[in-house]
Amino acid sequence: MKSVLLYVNDDSGLDARYQAALDLTRALEGHLHCLRANPYQPQMAFDGVTGMSVMYDISRYALEADTLLKAEIEKRLAGEDVPWDYHTANAEPARGLSRSSALTDLIVLSSCSGIKDNTEPLGILGDVVFNTNIPVIVQPDSLKKFDAAGPVVVAWNGSFEAGNALRAAVPLLKLASDVHIVVVEEDKDHDLPPLEASEYLSRHGIKSKIHELAADKSSVQAVLLSTVDALNASYMVMGAYGHSRAREFLFGGVTRNLFRDCPVPLLVAH
Template sequence: MGYQDILLHLSDDPRSAVKTDVALRLAQKFKAHLIALYTVPPPVVPYYSGEFVPAAFMQQQVDESLAAAAKAQAAFEAATAREGVAAEWIVTEGAPVEAAATAARAADLVVMGQPDPSPQEGILVSPAVGLLPHEVALSTGRPVLALPYAGQFTSIGKRVMVAWNGAKEATRAVHDALPFLKAAEKVTVLCINADKSRGTPGADLVRHLARHGVKVELANTVADDISVGEALLSTIADRDIDLLVMGAYGHSRLREVVFGGVTETILDAMTVPVLLSH
């Protein structure tokens, strides 16, 4: 099992070069075909502009967006040629979420960026830039590698942590992440506040992964004074983790009660790349 097709989502945002670099290295690592999907957003109308918006104002945004797309394409094609990576470029002016979800269904892995968690007040954020990895994971059933908004990621997947609660979403995430897990120097399966009445939580998964040749260890911990999401972030820092693997859960009130809004906590404050599956 491996990743044969990697989809990279790009848009006119300052982190495009970082995302491209990560996707290129992953394509080389897994000998995968790299597909760049550039989503051109619809024009943004300022809420204070009133009912009438001049056509010239709208057309200017379109022209600027298409010019940015052409510039991004030139940079992407130069980078893939330099690195010898088989690649293709797709640009779409459709709704960003739908376009990304459609393309993702024909890929093994999707690489996306975390939207800026603290955008400057008064700055118009393009819907293409603010595309949520969580949305794509939930709507496609494909694994999404979300990259934090800040930082450089020269190493992804040497020290991996699996957030394990036994749920079907976590199970899917583990198996979607197997190419990373098999190549890792060390994998930690972390169970937080797990029920120990039926034996050691996570032990079956550790044995299963070991049979796949994964260098894996089990860790169980209790989070009394902090949330599960905060406990995950703390453990990531303590163990120098460079990739988190976890299930992506929906936003219903019931799920937020059961799982403590873990997905939202991680995606709001992520410090390392996160592989999400639903």
């Protein structure tokens, strides 16, 4: 896990994403790739009669904003101690990130916690997580760090998605002070019991503790969040979108709720 991809956009989560990406790159002794994906780059012909001049104006303003953003990020990175590069893509954010993920080990995106209208960050998260095989760090806007050396909670439900997330997280879990595998009982059998997850980690030299908790009248996410707080966890590992994305979006779900409410970073994989 050496290549960290940072989504660059002038939004409320940029500072938190930026610092988390730096912390991760340092901890992993890796390389930081900065990507600005913008669908309004001026690469089109225009005709004032047909109204294409409006699109040209939008493209021109977007290019000016991108130039300023690039200069700001490059100025900040010039004073950092990590290797980096900066690229742009003429594409929607999720598509641009997905296209750039083939030789990437980790993508850093924002949670849906920082703005009232969280449709856009939720959509980007959903598309990237669902359409790539790359683990994603979901960073809260309010937290401008990623502590790779602290305690970690692994949310385990025995699913295929949970297994993918655990496997993807191994390089980071090796740096953690403690690893806690947390199972919230949901009155259903697990395909993969938590003991198997613990044994898998042990083969990588990672010690872990298993916590089997009852939801009672609380929701699964409420139990997970209280456990994160009780264990003072630095981040949480979880599988994402165990149900279909449409069902999660329309009716809610653990994935969607934690994207919005989790106060610590999430490492997620589908």
